[in-house]
Amino acid sequence: MATSTTATPATSQGRRTGADLAYRLLRTVFTVAPIAFGLDKFAELLTEWDRYLAPWVNDLVPGSAHDAMLGVGVIEIVAGVVVAIAPRLGGPLVAAWLAGIILNLVTMGEYYDVALRDFGLLAGALALALLAWDARRRRD
Known part of the structure; x- marks a missing residue:
């Protein structure tokens, strides 16, 4: 989709496609989740985040x-x-950030399950970027 927060364009028949709905879902999740986890770094309601930082980092x-x-x-x-604001840029940004988290976790020699989960999230962030670029091309 474009970098604005306007609604996803519908098909010529006025219906949303599966790609449109997937784009909306991924954009929502990759907006809310990083903000929620970022805020929790200050509140520490979910976990003690310091234990996930590799000593070398x-x-x-x-x-x-x-x-x-x-x-x-x-x-x-x-x-x-x-x-x-800009999912075409935000998707790759989140994917790169997740790659860094995965590297951190794997080099710790622990939390492989979390690293694997984050790899799936990385793929989802890249899918969001691809859908955003595709929606932009369809609109232009």
Whole structure:
């Protein structure tokens, strides 16, 4: 879809296609989830996020693991907002961010289940970007 927040264009018969509905679903999920998880880095209602930071990453960033996770939270919130405003850019941004999370988790030698889940989310973020580019081409 275009970078605006207008509704997805309907087919010539006035009905939404499966691609239109999938686009809407993915755009909603990849807007809400990063913002929610980003906010939770500050609230820590879901988990203690610091334990998911690989030691080598913690050594690269200034401050403590908690400070790093607060920065991660800000980045996730920004990524969700970018998806909402410009999904053609936000989809690849979220996919790249998820790739970084996967690398972090795999190099820890733990949380392979979470890394695998995030790989599925990465594929979904790329699908969102492809649908957004396709919708843009159909509109132009």
